[in-house]
Amino acid sequence: MIDTRDRQLLEHIQLGLPVCVRPYLEIGRHCDMPEDEVIERLTRLKQQGLIKRMGVIVKHRQLGYRANAMVVWNVPDDLVKQLGALISRFPFVTLCYQRPRYPEWPYNLYCMIHGKDKATVLEQLDHLVDACDLSAFDKEILFSNRCFKQRGAVYQRAALVDTRATAATQQPEAAT
């Protein structure tokens, strides 16, 4: 579970660990927490899976990975878990999610493929289709073009420190 102190800590550290000799001490100064506690809390959050990974977050585009395709598939609902698990094992796949279908947008499985150029991405996609036997399913390929805004997931202050019972239930499908 994430408590208020964890939220405070994550609010500060998500903006980036300072590049200095005692970075966790520095983070602790901003949230009134001793260095030991900062390290203990981060270690626990990571063990609990509430931090998925802790480390360098690279900028693909600047490092020469200029092509990025979001591939959306329409697969039977009873196969989505199995196929999702299979697809996410490929090293060039950087995200793999199930999302809701709409009448005009029937796709339920999304994956992201990064590559140095479009041709490479399409080759990787062909490989994926062959290896996972996906050729029978409808798909669309959406290459990214202009990037208008990109930053790390910056959780808003309200999201991090608001401890009110605000579990909104109006449209629960959006809560996931």
Place this chain on the structure above:
Amino acid sequence: MLTPLHKQLLNDYQHDFPLSARPYQDIADALDVTEAEVLSAFTELNDNNFISRIGPVIPPNHIGVSALVAMSVPEQQLQAVADIISAYPEINHNYEREHRLNLWFVVIASDAEHLHEVIASIERETSYPAMLLPMLDDFFIDLGFKLDLNND
């Protein structure tokens, strides 16, 4: 220009960054360089915009709620609409994609109510309908991304 040290830092520390009092010293020990060299290499990676930050990746929806949103916007209005959307502090990514649905962005909000307020406000301000695509299941185990940096 990336040095061998830059490349090691980029590829080997995307996960399991040391959680210790002197993490950069620990990295230096592992790579047989000095702490000062590691600190300056990370500063260079930051300054050259090769990394967005060193920090935690938090799985979606453990803190607050998020959703991917798609919109279809006429090409000549795309930049203006994208600018309106990017100005919201709740917007995280905002990309053009080559498709009829050409604008894709991620909203992060404190709760479902806040999320729907943001979407409704964006729809009012831009006058284009938004298709809400929240994550239902996450199949991906994020172990970072193996970069091939040999051509640099």
